[in-house]
Amino acid sequence: MTVLDVDALRARFPSLDPAGPGGGWALFDAPGGTQTPREVGEAVAAVLTGPLSNRGAASPSQQRAEQVVGGFRAAAADLLDADPRGVVHGRSATALTYDFSRALSRTWRPGEEVVLSRLDHDANVRPWVQAAERAGAVVRWLDLDAATGELVLEGPDGLEGLLSERTRLVAVTGASNLLGTRPPLHRIADAAHAVGALVWVDGVHATAHGLPSLRTSGADFWVCSPYKFLGPHCGVLAADPALLEGLHPDKLVPSTDAVPERFELGTLPYEQLAGVTAAVDVLAGLAPASSSASSSAAQPGSRRERLAASAAAAEAHEDRLRHRIEGGLAELAARGAVVVHSRAADRTPTLYFSTPGRDAAQVSAALAERRVLAPAGWFYAEEPYRALQRAGALDGPGIRVGTAPYTSDDDVDRLLEALRSAL
Known part of the structure; x- marks a missing residue:
């Protein structure tokens, strides 16, 4: 290595x-x-001070905006092992969670259930608690063993005991920002999917300390914050584009209904997107690629x-x-x-x-x-x-x-x- x-x-x-x-x-x-490394600051400044207009194809300034958005989605998709068409920019991970909690909870019915964990940052707790209250849904909890710092997954009060056909969503951290604990996402996701529930993973801390994979983690949604891994202050969400197609957030009438743009309210901050792309490139250059790092999900030499x-x-x-x-x-x-x-x-x-x-x-x-x-x-x-x-x-x-x-x-x-x- x-x-x-x-x-x-x-x-x-x-x-x-x-x-x-x-x-x-x-x-x-x-x-x-x-x-923040120099390359990220330079990328932000270059976009802000170069030719830049709203997205389009008629001028270099419009084309530059298109390139920046496409570059951001591709870079975030490489980092999170996701489809670029399912990458959403947000003001923060907290804001994204609130936005999606409102969109997802529109279909919840009284008596249905949401499973949360005592290991999580409040950004992956309060939005779901408040959404459940509005929908009349019931919140159930995965408890924390204070002696070990682990989630309690066994027994009648453990994971299988909490899940049922009424469960609509399981929200859990990829890694605790307080204790560092990495819960077993595969196990949690498999159990949630077995009862038809979606899995929302707060990957804010986890993304900074290991290469995540939306495709293999079991997560339906993975949200993270680039400023935790050398980038600018904003949020990024990744999900299957087909899943996003079924969600309908509040938005302006003239704004596009295309995925993922339907979730990005207002003009995008192009300089932030360029900063995220630069941060991913810095991360990709920390060490040269090796044959031992190759996988079926990446061609040799790929980002x-x-x-x-x-x-x-x-x-x-x-x-x-x-x-x-x-x-x-x-x-x-x-x-x-x-x-x-x-x-x-x-x-x-x-x-x-x-x-x-x-x-x-x-x-x-x-x-x-x-x-x-x-x-x-x-x-x-x-x-x-x-x-x-x-x-x-x-x-x-x-x-x-x-x-x-x-x-x-x-x-x-x-x-x-x-x-x-x-x-």
């Missing part, structure tokens, strides 16, 4: 320049949003294959750093200084821990004094945070640290040194 050249990668991020205004910081806030090779290199790098951080946290835990809550067998390089006897915000501030950014809070993950509280595992917010492909060993050294000093 190719080893990620972290020094070369970091040189592509102006915000990581030690001589720059934001330089000199060890950043562990990647779960909340990554830094999808290059994304697979790069994702493998990035995952190996971030997992190695995670093990280093976990080792340092284990030393602090042995002294009673921290309690680590990220314990799932399959998880991303995101760790959530509490600091018994110390206010987490104060500890985070002490780290910031050493130019180490590790925020405190519960990060909109209302359900898992409350589940940990109910289990007595937390008495207040904790600290979340997460890595990105550009995170270095020096960053980890600084984090562990700062934690030892603060605690």
